[in-house]
Amino acid sequence: MFNIVSYILFLGISSYITIDVGRRCFNSGKVYLEYLINDKGFCLTVNRILLGSYYLVNLGYIAISLSFWGRISNMEELLLAVSTRIGTIVLILCVLHFMNMATLYVLRKKLTIK
Amino acid sequence: MTATILTQTYNFQAYMIYLPIVIILTILVSQFLFKNSKTFMIDIFHQKEDIAMATNSLFKIGFYLLNIGFALCIIEFFQIETVERLVVALSKKIGGFSIYLGIMMLLNLLLFLKGRKHSMNKDKIIRNENTDI
Numbered sequence: 554m555f556n557i558v559s560y561i562l563f564l565g566i567s568s569y570i571t572i573d574v575g576r577r578c579f580n581s582g583k584v585y586l587e588y589l590i591n592d593k594g595f596c597l598t599v600n601r602i603l604l605g606s607y608y609l610v611n612l613g614y615i616a617i618s619l620s621f622w623g624r625i626s627n628m629e630e631l632l633l634a635v636s637t638r639i640g641t642i643v644l645i646l647c648v649l650h651f652m653n654m655a656t657l658y659v660l661r662k663k664l665t666i667k
Numbered sequence: 668m669t670a671t672i673l674t675q676t677y678n679f680q681a682y683m684i685y686l687p688i689v690i691i692l693t694i695l696v697s698q699f700l701f702k703n704s705k706t707f708m709i710d711i712f713h714q715k716e717d718i719a720m721a722t723n724s725l726f727k728i729g730f731y732l733l734n735i736g737f738a739l740c741i742i743e744f745f746q747i748e749t750v751e752r753l754v755v756a757l758s759k760k761i762g763g764f765s766i767y768l769g770i771m772m773l774l775n776l777l778l779f780l781k782g783r784k785h786s787m788n789k790d791k792i793i794r795n796e797n798t799d800i
Contacts, residue, residue, distance in 0.1 A: 577728055581721035588718060629679040633743060636686065640739025647732035654725060 555625040562635050564615065567642045571611045574646055578653075579604045585657060607649075615642060677747040681757055688761055689738040693731065696768050700775060701727045707779040711786045726775070734771065738764055 579600060586596040618638065625631050701723060708719035741760070747753050 574728060574732065577724060581724045584717050584721040629676070629682065632679065632682045632686075636682075636739045636742045640736045640742070643732050643736030644740065647729060647736055650725075650729050650732060654729065 555627065555631050556622070559625055559631045559635050560619060560622075562631075563619070563638055566635075567615050567639050568612060570639070570643060571608070571615065571646065574650075575604055575607050575611075578607075578650070589660065611642075611646065614645070618642070675748075677750065677753045678744050681744050681747055681753055682742065684757060685742065685744075685760060689764055690735065692761075692765060692768065693734045693738065696772060697727060697730050697734070700730070700772055704775075704779055707783055711779070711782045713786065713790070730771070730775070734768060737767070 582603070583596070583600055586600055587593065590596045590599070618641075623634065625634055704726070705719070705723055708723045709716065712719040712722070741764070744756055744760075747756055
């Protein structure tokens with residue numbers, strides 16, 4: 554019973570966070586790609602493909618991580634399990650995000666701002 | 668036999684107090700930081716408004732992800748039996764987290780200052796080249 558509640562909570566919160574972060578990064582990444590690739594239509598296509606693969610990777614990991622789930626018998630364990638799992642997912646997102654930022658930093662010589 | 672397992676603990680209350688405090692603290696700190704970092708970003712990107720705002724929001728996302736993820740990962744409390752222990756454990760954890768947040772904020776500020784200095788130097792070099800020609 555508690556297991557089902559925790560699955561629902563975990564799936565809801567973590568997929569909401571993933572989708573929201575993806576949308577925000579999509580919006581601000583558009584500006585960057587416009588400076589990198591001077592072609593609006595092509596840049597939108599690249600950005601959309603990046604967004605799609607990001608969703609696939611993260612939602613897939615979220616779905617897989619449901620299988621490593623212990624037995625939950627009371628409210629306290631539920632809160633503990635759900636928040637540690639969400640924390641791990643958020644930290645993974647954070648590592649991916651900082652890798653993206655590092656790539657942009659490497660590519661900054663090619664940015665067309667003088 | 669079940670009576671021995673079901674001893675009264677305050678862990679649930681501790682989680683319920685810890686979670687909102689930590690999340691509200693992170694949101695307040697990052698709003699404060701990234702409201703003030705807009706001027707830095709505009710300086711770094713040579714008055715280009717759109718890319719400065721985009722970088723600002725990317726940094727904001729990273730800051731939120733890092734801090735909320737860390738806060739959720741360190742949530743686990745040991746067995747808390749008395750109210751006194753509850754207060755001590757909570758203040759230890761929240762104090763540690765706010766020191767960590769302060770260090771993160773300072774690191775961000777140093778990063779912005781370094782970027783600003785770099786772009787100012789580049790501006791100066793470009794201006795000198797133009798006057799020489």
